[in-house]
Amino acid sequence: xxxxxxxxxxxxxxxxxxxxxxxxxxxxxxxxxxxxxxxxxxxxxxxxxxxxxxxxxxxxxxxxx
Numbered sequence: 001x002x003x004x005x006x007x008x009x010x011x012x013x014x015x016x017x018x019x020x021x022x023x024x025x026x027x028x029x030x031x032x033x034x035x036x037x038x039x040x041x042x043x044x045x046x047x048x049x050x051x052x053x054x055x056x057x058x059x060x061x062x063x064x065x
Contacts, residue, residue: 001040001041001043001046001049001063002038002039002040002041002063002064003023003035003039003041003049003053003061003062003063003064004035004039004061004062004063004064005024005032005033005034005035005060005061006060006061006062007032007034009058009059009060010032010033010056010058010060011032011057011058011060012026012030012031012032012033013056013057013058014026014031014033015052015055015056015057016033016052016053016055016056016061017033019048019051019052019055020045020048020049020051020052022036022042022045022048023035023036023041023045023048023049023052024036024052024061033060033061039064
């Protein structure tokens with residue numbers, strides 16, 4: 001699984017980083033989220049990443065095929 005955070009939609013609610021801190025991190029400059037390791041999600045973190053995707057109020061996170 002690979003994920004991407006749309007920087008135009010992300011409003012920095014921090015839910016994704018709270019739910020899946022090993023997948024998402026917050027940018028110290030603007031507070032927006034981005035995916036760690038180029039968006040590659042290890043198999044053991046896919047459930048947490050999916051929960052973070054569902055929890056994003058701005059629907060800024062997507063799965064990249």
